[in-house]
Amino acid sequence: MANKDEEIKKLVIARLQTMPLTIKVAMGAHGSFDREQLISHIKQDDEIGKIIIEKELLYIKTIIKQNETL
Amino acid sequence: MTIFVTRPEHDDMTFYLSTWIKLAMDFAESKGFKVIDFSKDRAIEKEVTKFLEKNNPKFVIFNGHGNDETIMGQKFETLIKSGKNEKLLKEKIVYAIACSAAAKLGNDCIKEGTTTFIGYDGLFSIIIENRHSSNPLKDEFVKPFFEASNELIKSIIKGNTTETAFLSSQRVFDEWIRKLQLTGVTPESSYMLRELIWDKIHQKILGKGDATLT
Numbered sequence: 001m002a003n004k005d006e007e008i009k010k011l012v013i014a015r016l017q018t019m020p021l022t023i024k025v026a027m028g029a030h031g032s033f034d035r036e037q038l039i040s041h042i043k044q045d046d047e048i049g050k051i052i053i054e055k056e057l058l059y060i061k062t063i064i065k066q067n068e069t070l
Numbered sequence: 071m072t073i074f075v076t077r078p079e080h081d082d083m084t085f086y087l088s089t090w091i092k093l094a095m096d097f098a099e100s101k102g103f104k105v106i107d108f109s110k111d112r113a114i115e116k117e118v119t120k121f122l123e124k125n126n127p128k129f130v131i132f133n134g135h136g137n138d139e140t141i142m143g144q145k146f147e148t149l150i151k152s153g154k155n156e157k158l159l160k161e162k163i164v165y166a167i168a169c170s171a172a173a174k175l176g177n178d179c180i181k182e183g184t185t186t187f188i189g190y191d192g193l194f195s196i197i198i199e200n201r202h203s204s205n206p207l208k209d210e211f212v213k214p215f216f217e218a219s220n221e222l223i224k225s226i227i228k229g230n231t232t233e234t235a236f237l238s239s240q241r242v243f244d245e246w247i248r249k250l251q252l253t254g255v256t257p258e259s260s261y262m263l264r265e266l267i268w269d270k271i272h273q274k275i276l277g278k279g280d281a282t283l284t
Binding site: 018022023025030032051059063066 | 081082083135136137142169194195196197198199200211251257258260261263265267
């Protein structure tokens with residue numbers, strides 16, 4: 001399980017590397033984060049990092065599901 | 071008929087919320103509604119409580135931060151809290167663009183007599199383009215989020231039921247998600263998609279789906 005979580009973190013970080021530096025994500029009361037800050041939170045394994053990973057997994061699942069119905 | 075809106079403004083998110091909700095407020099006024107606007111330092115507990123106790127707005131819109139038990143105003147001051155003052159929202163239609171308020175507070179409000187509570191049971195997130203952060207209405211990357219959110223308000227203003235308004239908002243989310251996928255995935259659109267999908271999934275309607283403002 002620990003290996004799977006680490007692999008997921010690496011995947012999400014790799015995908016975040018393509019995020020333009022011209023944008024940031026505002027996440028409720030947590031504040032606004034650029035690419036490097038998001039990656040930092042994932043590496044810290046904190047609440048924000050966990051939410052970022054959850055969002056990425058939801059995104060991937062949604063896209064896969066949509067492609068299956070096409 | 072009166073609509074009550076809180077518009078705190080003290081960081082990126084609240085500044086964006088506060089700016090974009092004005093479009094929906096202007097729409098409401100154009101349809102003959104009286105819009106009571108408690109912005110910035112008026113979006114505090116003492117002022118909001120006093121207004122809600124003395125007046126009877128049928129539709130209350132909270133912009134700002136929140137968590138599963140709280141809706142917040144200016145500089146994170148608690149406005150509505152589970153177990154404390156949900157009764158202020160009795161017999162009202164409430165739309166809370168406040169993170170996670172629909173997770174628990176929304177249901178607590180329904181138990182205390184709120185007619186309908188529409189909100190989000192997770193973080194409300196948006197994409198901000200840095201060069202437009204001081205002028206949110208020019209930020210095309212955030213437009214889909216607030217078109218979906220404002221659609222809900224406009225639909226209720228038009229006299230639709232709360233469920234129709236909710237579904238209408240969900241449809242705008244879907245239209246933007248589809249549009250962003252079809253026009254090709256640019257670096258920005260990919261990140262917009264993530265947040266749009268997230269916000270859409272977390273938007274919830276609680277209480278009566280057949281409530282209207284009439």
